Amino acid sequence: MKMIAQRLPSKLENVAPFIREVLVLMKKFHLSEEDTFHIKLSLEEALTNAMRHGNKLDPSLFVDVNLEVDEQKVVMKIRDQGDGFDEARLGDPTALENSQKPGGRGVFLIRQLMNEVEYFDGGRGVKMVKLTARKA
Numbered sequence: 001m002k003m004i005a006q007r008l009p010s011k012l013e014n015v016a017p018f019i020r021e022v023l024v025l026m027k028k029f030h031l032s033e034e035d036t037f038h039i040k041l042s043l044e045e046a047l048t049n050a051m052r053h054g055n056k057l058d059p060s061l062f063v064d065v066n067l068e069v070d071e072q073k074v075v076m077k078i079r080d081q082g083d084g085f086d087e088a089r090l091g092d093p094t095a096l097e098n099s100q101k102p103g104g105r106g107v108f109l110i111r112q113l114m115n116e117v118e119y120f121d122g123g124r125g126v127k128m129v130k131l132t133a134r135k136a
Contacts, residue, residue, distance in 0.1 A: 001070040002028070007062045008047070010055035010080075015047045022067060029069055032133045038113040039074050039130050045106035046078045046126055054080030054124060073115075074130045084122035 002025055008014045019040060026036055047063060055061035061081040068075045087107060111117050116129035 001068055003069075004065070004067040006065050008051075008065060009059045010051040010057055010061050010063060011059050012048065012051060012057070015044060015051070018047070018065070019044055025067075026069060026074070029071060029132070031074075035074075035130060035132045039076075042110045042113050042128055042130070043076055043078075045110055046076070046128065049106050050078050050080035050082075050126075053085070054082030056082065071132075073132055076128045077125060078128075079121065079125035082124060084124040086123060087119055 004022065004025060006018065008018060022043060023036070023040060026039065031039075047065070050063045051057060055063065063081075064077075064079045066077040110126070110128060113130075114128045115131045116127070118127045119125065120127060
């Protein structure tokens with residue numbers, strides 16, 4: 001098992017370099033291209049949401065990221081220092097009445113791509129689990 005624990009200042013330019021570091025780590029586990037894409041996209045959405053919506057892009061606030069990668073799964077925990085949120089209040093972004101609303105799509109997307117998604121600490125944190133398949 002490999003782990004990454006990092007504290008990122010809430011600046012969007014920190015997201016891409018961190019994801020590149022994670023992708024380098026995941027290559028060692030020979031994950032499928034589909035799983036790698038799902039993990040990358042979910043991580044990007046979660047980090048961006050934590051920085052933008054949780055910490056309001058305040059660079060004095062941080063996002064804590066913990067990743068564990070092994071042969072069977074990837075577990076990612078992202079936690080911001082914001083006020084939290086109630087996922088139930090987002091509504092279904094696929095519903096016609098919500099189609100023009102700006103929020104909720106990232107949370108919906110993460111739920112579609114990951115095997116397990118759990119919000120904790122009043123919505124300040126999210127735990128995402130992807131059960132992985134190795135390349136054939």
